[in-house]
Amino acid sequence: MRQITGVLIGAGARGRFVYGAYANKYPDKLKIVAVAEPDEERRMLAAAEHGLLDSELFESWEQLLVRPRMADIAIVATQDRMHFHPTVRAMELGYDVLLEKPMSPSEDEVIAMIEASRKYGRLLTVCHVLRYTPFWSSIKQLIESDAIGEVVSVQLSENVGYYHIAHSFVRGNWSRAKETSPMILQKSCHDMDILAWLIDEPCTKVSSYGSLKHFRIEKAPEGSTERCLDGCAVERECPYSAIRIYEEAETTDWTRFITHDLTPHGVREAIRTGPFGRCVYRCNNDVVDHQIVNMEFESGTTASFTMSGFSHDISRTVQIMGTRGEIRGCMEKKDIKLYRFGKEPEVISIADEEGGHGGGDEGLMRSFLKQVRSHGNDARPALTSAEVSMQSHLMAFAAEKSRLAGGKSIALTAQLISNQLLNSIG
Template identity: 25%
Template sequence: MKKKYVLVGTGGRAEFFYGAMVRDFQETCSLIAFCDTNQTRLDYANQLLVEKYDVEKIRTYKADQFDEMIQAENPDIVIVTSVDRTHHRYIIRAMELGCDVITEKPMTVDEEKTQAILDAIERTGKQVRVTFNYRYAPHNTKIRELIRDGAIGEVNSVHFEWALDTQHGADYFRRWHRDKRNSGGLLVHKSTHHFDLVNFWLDTTPDTVYATGGLHFYGKENAERRGETNFYQRAYGSEHAKNDPFAIDLEANEHLKSMYLDAEKEDGYQRDQSVFGDGISIEDTLGVIVTYKNNAILTYSLNAYLPWEGFMIAFNGSKGRIEVQVREQSYINSGGDKSDEGKLDEKVIRVLPMFGEPYEVEVKEGKGGHGGGDPVLLNDLFGKPAEDEFNRAASHIDGAVSILTGIAGNHSLRTGQAVKVDDLVDF
């Protein structure tokens, strides 16, 4: 029997879900309605359904009609892909109205909203799934397997460095994410993936978090300090922005134009704000130390303005070490151009036994995003899930524990003190 779905928030991330549903899971899913604050974006999502996926339009509702939509459409599951600070509102209300929920990460942005979601789950008995696609990437699953099977014994420490490049990383400083009230900053919005991976790999949960960092590259004050003077509020209509590698031209991309530029008339949201303008309240340079319930420690860093994208990680165990390097972006900004695509891609997992010969681990990838991991996640959500020895499907507990690491980090940034995660919420 098909399950009925509605989706809230038709921005950039939404199509990952609804596109898969109407393309690959028609036997198990029925997408019946969209909901958003902006009618232009709702209409564009419907346009994509017709023109890209060759299916019929579905009904649309404005955000203030959410209850009306649930009552009229009677869905089984609500998919939440709205701005992060609104996730809790739709998650909680959907459960109160009798629906299960699938939510984009992060589940929410602070401990009060996290507690409200946990309380609503307890009160309603409904389910919340959090979509951690990084768990499903084959190299990340292989790391879990190696640690589980004792390749380096008991893991005592992890060093994890995440690099965001000047295409992807800069984008967080153009969009709504640049306001920490919307996203919880990169420690919540982005690092929730990474903190979840550590929980997943080590099969443990965080105990204490200490964080430091700040806005060191983006923002008007940093640009002025470096002697840069051509500031603009946004790329649209700016002569200064035409040759600026940090600007994005919405008019040059029909998809972005239709989703954002054409929708501005309704809500004034500007997708192409200057990364060197005012109004940025998130950090771009971060360092975190986490201790875990199993006594392992994590040293973690994130920088959002680097010449390449991906991560380097080392696991230090009682029987050896695992070293990992993953370059995620095919375009390397360091003197490169589009002709460099693919040349520097790499995913390397190297095991160094304490008293044995080092060896590299082969990882078999599949078709689709994240090395074939995205299709597996989507099948878990919308299809007929296969048995999974690695338990990659993330529950609301997984979603809460991952964001609480970042939330604790935000508290530590403000106070300069280490923060106990268990002091933030009651499970």
């Protein structure tokens, strides 16, 4: 099994703790040979983790990709609005590309990346990691085996978790849609992708409602302050207190995302001065904290999706209703029950997998590296190739258009036909 070499573009949370960590865990399968990262501290940490020389470190993707190809693959894990240019340039140089989701907040850029993949003959795989999990793979197999007959309706819920939404989408990097992506694209394109995969036919209509209901200045409790350490009178009662989430929590591991200095002093300093110590009611955030999406597919199958930041845990639950049975499941509990109508319910066993996203992170990496090794000899498309992922991105784009239009139904087929850029990809 040939070791694959890679360049890492973006050494933030996903870059370091998922893709970089995979290389460290399986050095015979993947070796990181260069890193591009503008943050010096992150860049030097990545250098230490992968044994890189100064000549293998770059402050920007432009500095890295001005050079001839240095490796087999490029892993693009930059912020959402910085995906397009390094991805296209990397493919132009001959890299196969693993691209963090979402592909881009721009419809035109999504299509242009697919065109570039075809033009340069390079793999472009999107990190829709849920398809690679034993949980969702088992559900897909049940549907394909006709265990519940024809799928009629699906209900999917993403419970973001009160501490996750406060960290990532109120205080953190994905708090403003125009700087990153709308919530339905950034967080929930995973869910659009799973629905598209399970139902396995074109989505034709989408409508959506949602808003930023809670994390607003007018919701700030009396006695609250600009920062949690400014003498806030309600800090001890507030579930979103930075002190509780980063210093005192026993079940979450969010502290490593706010500082590289994990000493008590370092954590306290990050809360005192950094963005993650701000009051959640006084941040400059504008993405929704709850949203629902209704979808109709080509055969008449329907699906509903609910995203909410107001849940005690981080989890996904699903109910799939067919003409001869029903499937219910909770991803985080690894719980799938099959109800064949008129028969006793069956508990479906799920294999244990290591890694984040229920084993999806490592499953994605194994699949991508295998395809890179066989590139040119395997005609089968990647499970989450860019062309496959386009469907879920268009669903998310349509959902956001509907939400902004007050829930107006968006005809997705008409949208595709009217977009002349699609002509070039068939």
